[in-house]
Amino acid sequence: MQKGCFFKQPFYLCTIMMKYARLTKEQFEELHAEFANFLATQSITADEWSKIKEEQPTVAEQELDVFSDLIWEGVLGKVEYLEHISARQMHLFHLGDDQMKLLGVKVMDEKIDLTTKEGFGWFKENYHTDAVEFVKANKSYSEEKNIDKFKLIQQGAVITKGALYQWFDQLINN
Numbered sequence: 001m002q003k004g005c006f007f008k009q010p011f012y013l014c015t016i017m018m019k020y021a022r023l024t025k026e027q028f029e030e031l032h033a034e035f036a037n038f039l040a041t042q043s044i045t046a047d048e049w050s051k052i053k054e055e056q057p058t059v060a061e062q063e064l065d066v067f068s069d070l071i072w073e074g075v076l077g078k079v080e081y082l083e084h085i086s087a088r089q090m091h092l093f094h095l096g097d098d099q100m101k102l103l104g105v106k107v108m109d110e111k112i113d114l115t116t117k118e119g120f121g122w123f124k125e126n127y128h129t130d131a132v133e134f135v136k137a138n139k140s141y142s143e144e145k146n147i148d149k150f151k152l153i154q155q156g157a158v159i160t161k162g163a164l165y166q167w168f169d170q171l172i173n174n
Contacts, residue, residue, distance in 0.1 A: 022065055034067075034071070072146075073146060081162030083158055084156050087113040090104065090114055091104050092105075093157065098140065099138050099140045100139045101136070102136065106132070112131075134172060
């Protein structure tokens with residue numbers, strides 16, 4: 001994440017390379033107190049932050065990036081399940097310590113849309129027919145486990161508590 005920087009210096013004296021992605025404006029608003037604490041750990045007061053934003057916008061951008069990466073790192077370290085559901089496919093991931101497990105579903109009928117209540121209802125009644133294909137796979141993480149998780153999120157996966165994965169896992173293993 002950081003290049004040519006030691007933590008004895010304030011972050012704004014470092015050359016920063018983002019690891020993930022900057023949080024959205026809405027996410028920053030939700031994390032306002034955490035961001036204030038982040039600045040305080042660097043001995044940056046509210047007045048100093050206003051001055052940095054005005055006089056050193058590049059430095060302010062770097063601070064936002066560092067904070068974003070810290071938040072992402074914390075979130076991704078706790079994620080256990082991801083889901084990516086499209087009209088005809090479901091990709092359900094269980095993110096273990098050493099590997100990712102995938103349960104995949106493909107609906108062969110082009111009229112079915114799994115993202116709708118009706119389409120998912122159809123799936124629950126027809127999962128055992130030839131109109132539905134299943135796949136199970138395991139994949140080891142790269143050297144950067146959280147980057148692997150983040151890439152799935154960037155591709156459209158959402159963080160869940162895993163209820164659908166667990167239901168589906170029981171379904172195909174019984």
